[in-house]
Structure formats: structure tokens, C-alpha cells
Amino acid sequence: xxxxxxxxxxxxxxxxxxxxxxxxxxxxxxxxxxxxxxxxxxxxxxxxxxxxxxxxxxxxxxxxxxxxxxxxxxxxxxxxxxxxxxxxxxxxxxxxxxxxxxxxxxxxxxxxxxxxxxxxxxxxxxxxxxxxxxxxxxxxxxxxxxxxxxxxxxxxxxxxxxxxxxxxxxxxxxxxxxxxxxxxxxxxxxxxxxxxxxxxxxxxxxxxxxxxxxxxxxxxxxxxxxxxxxxxxxxxxxxxxxxxxxxxxxxxxxxxxxxxxxxxxxxxxxxxxxxxxxxxxxxxxxxxxxxxxxxxxxxxxxxxxxxxxxxxxxxxxxxxxxxxxxxxxxxxxxxxxxxxxxxxxxxxxxxxxxxxxxxxxxxxxxxxxxxxxxxxxxxxxxxxxxxxxxxxxxxxxxxxxxxxxxxxxxxxxxxxxxxxxxxxxxxxxxxxxxxxxxxxxxxxxxxxxxx
Ligand SMILES: Cc1cc2nc3c(=O)[nH]c(=O)nc-3n(C[C@H](O)[C@H](O)[C@H](O)COP(=O)(O)OP(=O)(O)OC[C@H]3O[C@@H](n4cnc5c(N)ncnc54)[C@H](O)[C@@H]3O)c2cc1C
Numbered sequence: 001x002x003x004x005x006x007x008x009x010x011x012x013x014x015x016x017x018x019x020x021x022x023x024x025x026x027x028x029x030x031x032x033x034x035x036x037x038x039x040x041x042x043x044x045x046x047x048x049x050x051x052x053x054x055x056x057x058x059x060x061x062x063x064x065x066x067x068x069x070x071x072x073x074x075x076x077x078x079x080x081x082x083x084x085x086x087x088x089x090x091x092x093x094x095x096x097x098x099x100x101x102x103x104x105x106x107x108x109x110x111x112x113x114x115x116x117x118x119x120x121x122x123x124x125x126x127x128x129x130x131x132x133x134x135x136x137x138x139x140x141x142x143x144x145x146x147x148x149x150x151x152x153x154x155x156x157x158x159x160x161x162x163x164x165x166x167x168x169x170x171x172x173x174x175x176x177x178x179x180x181x182x183x184x185x186x187x188x189x190x191x192x193x194x195x196x197x198x199x200x201x202x203x204x205x206x207x208x209x210x211x212x213x214x215x216x217x218x219x220x221x222x223x224x225x226x227x228x229x230x231x232x233x234x235x236x237x238x239x240x241x242x243x244x245x246x247x248x249x250x251x252x253x254x255x256x257x258x259x260x261x262x263x264x265x266x267x268x269x270x271x272x273x274x275x276x277x278x279x280x281x282x283x284x285x286x287x288x289x290x291x292x293x294x295x296x297x298x299x300x301x302x303x304x305x306x307x308x309x310x311x312x313x314x315x316x317x318x319x320x321x322x323x324x325x326x327x328x329x330x331x332x333x334x335x336x337x338x339x340x341x342x343x344x345x346x347x348x349x350x351x352x353x354x355x356x357x358x359x360x361x362x363x364x365x366x367x368x369x370x371x372x373x374x375x376x377x378x379x380x381x382x383x384x385x386x387x388x389x390x391x392x393x394x395x396x397x398x399x400x401x402x403x404x405x406x407x408x409x410x411x412x413x414x415x416x417x418x419x420x421x422x423x424x425x426x427x428x429x430x431x432x433x434x435x436x437x438x439x440x441x442x443x444x445x446x447x448x449x450x451x
Contacts, residue, residue, distance in 0.1 A: 007032045009033070009151075009444065010136070011151075012155060012375060013153065013156055014047075014108075014121065015039075015047020015048065015417075016045065016156075016433065017433050017437065020104075020107075020434050023437075024434075025444070026118060027441070028441070030445070033118050034118055037108070037120070037122070040141070044121060050098060051098070053172070057097050058308065060192065061094075063088070064077055064092070066431075076100075080099075108121075124141055126138055126140060128374070131410065131413065136149075149412065151414075153376075153414070155417075158371060158373060159362075159363075162360050164330075168188065168338075168358040180208070180356065181208060182208040183206075183208045184356060185356055186212075186358045187210060189363055190217065198315070208356075212321060213324045213340075216296075221264075221300055222303055222309025228269040229268070236277065238273075242288045279423070329342060338358050368393055379394075384413075397409050400416060400436065
């Protein structure tokens with residue numbers, strides 16, 4: 001197969017990032033542009049986040065933050081009103097994630113229809129990527145290959161391998177069969193995936209105890225409709241140590257709250273500066289943050305829709321959900337039950353908890369060296385890519401161009417989405433990914449126009 005025309009661009013991964021990039025590229029009027037989007041799951045715009053099937057597995061950003069286009073913030077809200085007329089009273093709504101996936105599918109379809117023939121979608125897995133004198137060659141799982149001038153990796157997240165020797169199950173998987181509603185269950189992990197599992201249990205009428213085990217015992221906080229604090233760039237202590245930044249942040253929260261404000265406005269007010277703050281730190285400080293402050297930051301930054309949060313707090317206060325700060329050690333079968341062995345935080349003591357089922361909600365893998373994705377493994381093994389200094393993604397330059405093991409910058413391969421978290425850190429959510437996709441699309445098209 002060939003797609004090697006002058007403006008041929010192949011995007012690997014058709015989740016949210018791949019679709020947003022395709023949509024931004026196809027906004028360019030050039031009739032010679034050819035965009036090929038390759039997705040192994042067969043459905044586009046879904047990826048890990050928006051393939052959720054449960055109606056109460058919802059987005060954690062209100063509708064006005066979820067437009068595909070930063071310069072048209074009401075795009076998603078208009079689509080939503082058209083799709084579900086009268087259902088949403090205001091744009092401060094947190095829709096089912098599957099509905100957002102349907103929006104992205106429509107964004108892609110419309111982008112392809114704008115000038116027919118410019119978008120090709122392929123349902124295949126990409127196994128390898130090689131640079132050639134003319135561009136790139138992309139090897140597909142069906143044994144064929146595709147030549148293209150540019151390749152952009154948008155392969156996103158990978159779920160962590162299942163812990164617990166095949167005894168723990170993933171919520172919503174085929175092994176997640178019907179349970180006695182009074183049974184005691186355990187959930188490993190206390191982040192957003194835990195919330196999905198708790199929502200599924202709760203909506204299915206589960207009344208038995210739910211023990212939530214995680215190293216820190218912290219759960220995500222809830223949203224409140226407050227405006228971001230107006231923070232001037234000059235007031236932000238770029239380059240300050242983690243300790244000094246934390247002290248500055250806490251003082252700002254105290255001051256804001258003393259005036260009747262809310263800590264959420266400080267977190268949201270800081271958001272435009274997060275990437276710059278991250279980049280102002282040396283690697284040592286970034287590692288400190290990842291080791292000590294990240295769980296705390298995540299629960300304040302990635303918040304829950306208020307009604308879900310209120311339901312979770314109620315279940316915790318009623319004692320149905322128990323939060324345990326402990327390390328998961330092992331698991332074994334005990335007849336029809338399961339024995340989970342945990343080590344409470346700060347102790348050497350092992351505790352055995354007998355439950356009917358253990359759900360593993362460990363979240364996403366961030367150590368890129370542990371990737372099971374064939375194209376990532378091939379790129380790292382061949383030296384065409386290298387992990388960033390924190391090993392939380394691939395190393396890229398300021399244009400998101402891939403950096404090889406020898407430090408050379410690829411002229412033809414770019415990376416978008418969470419895999420660039422080593423450079424940007426704040427590059428997980430749609431409001432950041434759409435900006436990155438626009439910048440990468442404009443940069444590639446400007447380079448093409450100049451060549
Ligand atoms: C559970 C969850 C909920 C979230 N909720 C929100 C939210 O409400 N709001 C928000 O702004 N952000 C949310 N996020 C953040 C999320 O990171 C982004 O919104 C976005 O979904 C990232 O999309 P992505 O395409 O980069 O990655 P992914 O969703 O992981 O998609 C990558 C795609 O690439 C495909 N792929 C991978 N490797 C290959 C290959 N070798 N060949 C072919 N195809 C391949 C995969 O099949 C997948 O479809 C959530 C994240 C998670 C995990």
C-alpha cells in the first residue's frame with residue numbers, strides 16, 4: 001500500500017487524540033492532503049476513556065471544556081443539544097463517556113466529508129514504524145505495509161496488567177459475573193477507575209461492604225461550579241522547588257478561602273501554567289513530584305461530577321465503602337471466596353481479608369518501558385525512540401517530534417497525547433490534547449507549505 005504523496009500523513013491510534021489530530025489537519029483546505037487514521041479496535045474516537053459502556057461512567061470535565069476545537073468552545077455543547085434536545089439544562093453537565101465517543105466519531109465523519117477523498121480509516125494494528133529517505137514505512141498486523149510522508153503516534157494509554165494471578169478481575173470484563181448483592185468485595189486502586197467500578201456496583205444495587213485498598217487511601221474530590229482564579233504569570237513561582245511551590249499554593253488557597261472562595265478556583269486558575277511549571281523544574285524536582293505529590297495533585301485536579309462525588313462520600317460515611325491505605329501483597333482462592341493479603345501503610349503487618357471478589361482498578365501504565373504495544377516496543381528496541389527522563393512517556397522536542405536513543409530528532413515522526421507527558425505532564429485531558437493537536441497540525445502543514 002502507498003500513501004506517499006506529498007502531503008500524506010498517517011496517524012497511528014484512533015482514540016480521542018488521533019481523531020482530534022485528524023480533525024485539525026483536515027481543517028486545512030489543501031486538496032492534496034491525505035490523512036490515514038489507523039485504529040486496532042475498529043471503532044474511532046473511543047480509545048480507553050470513551051469506550052465505557054455504562055451510562056454513569058461519565059466525563060470528568062463539563063461540556064464547555066470538551067469541545068474538539070479550542071477556538072470553538074461551544075462545538076460539543078451544540079452537538080449535545082442537537083443529539084439530546086432538552087436533556088441538559090446547562091453546559092455545566094458531565095455526560096456519559098460513551099456519548100462523548102459518539103461526538104468524536106461525528107467530528108471525524110464531518111472532517112472527512114469536508115473534502116471527500118482526503119481521509120482514509122483503517123482497522124489494523126500497527127506493529128512497526130521505520131523512517132525511510134522519503135518519509136516513513138508503517139508495518140501493519142495483516143502483513144502489509146504503508147508508506148507515508150509523516151507518521152504521528154497517538155497510541156495513548158495502556159491499562160496496567162492485571163494483578164492477582166488471574167483471580168482478581170477487571171470491572172466490566174467477562175469475568176465480572178453477577179454477584180450476591182450482599183457480598184463483601186474489594187477494589188484495588190482508589191482513582192477514577194475505582195469510581196467506575198463503584199458506580200457499576202452501586203447502580204446494580206450492590207449493598208454489601210466494599211473495601212477500597214490503595215497505597216495512599218485518597219479518593220478524587222468533586223467538582224463545584226466556581227470560576228478559575230485569575231492568577232498573573234508574574235505571580236507564579238516558576239522554577240521554585242516543590243516545597244516552595246507547595247507552600248505558595250497552600251498560602252493562595254488559604255487566602256482565597258478566607259475571602260469566601262474555593263480551593264478549586266486556585267487549582268483551575270493555575271492550569272494555564274501547569275505545563276510551564278513542569279518544564280521549569282529540573283528532572284530531580286519532577287521525580288520528587290511524581291513520587292510524593294502526584295496522588296495528592298491528581299485527586300484535586302481530576303475531579304468527579306458533583307453528584308457522583310456526593311454518592312461516593314455518602315457510601316463512605318455510611319460505612320459501606322471503607323478506604324484502606326495499604327499495599328496489596330497477594331491473593332489466593334478460598335473455596336468460592338478470595339483471600340486478599342494486604343500490608344497496612346506504615347506497618348510490616350500482613351492482613352488477610354476474605355471477600356467474594358477482588359476488582360483490580362490499577363489505572364493506566366505510565367512506565368513506557370513496560371509497554372505491551374508492539375510499535376512502542378519496536379521503536380524503543382531499535383533506538384528510534386527513547387523514554388523521557390522520568391520514563392513516563394516518549395522523549396519529544398518542542399514540536400512533539402520523536403527523539404531517538406542517540407538524541408537525534410526525527411524529521412518525520414511526531415507524538416501526541418498522554419505519551420508526551422514527560423515533556424508536558426498536563427497532557428491527559430481533552431482541553432490540553434486539542435491544543436497540542438492544533439499546534440502539531442499547523443506545524444506540519446506550515447512545513448509542507450514551505451517545502
Ligand atoms: C478511564 C478514563 C477516563 C477519562 N475521562 C476523561 C474525561 O472525562 N475528560 C477528559 O478530558 N479526559 C479524560 N481522560 C483523559 C484521556 O487521556 C483523554 O481524554 C483521551 O481519551 C486520550 O486519548 P488517546 O487517544 O490519547 O488515548 P487512548 O484513549 O488510549 O486511545 C489510543 C488508541 O490508540 C489505539 N492504538 C494503540 N496502539 C495501536 C497500534 N499499535 N495500532 C493501532 N492502534 C493502536 C488504541 O486501540 C486506542 O484506541 C480519561 C482517561 C481515562 C483513562
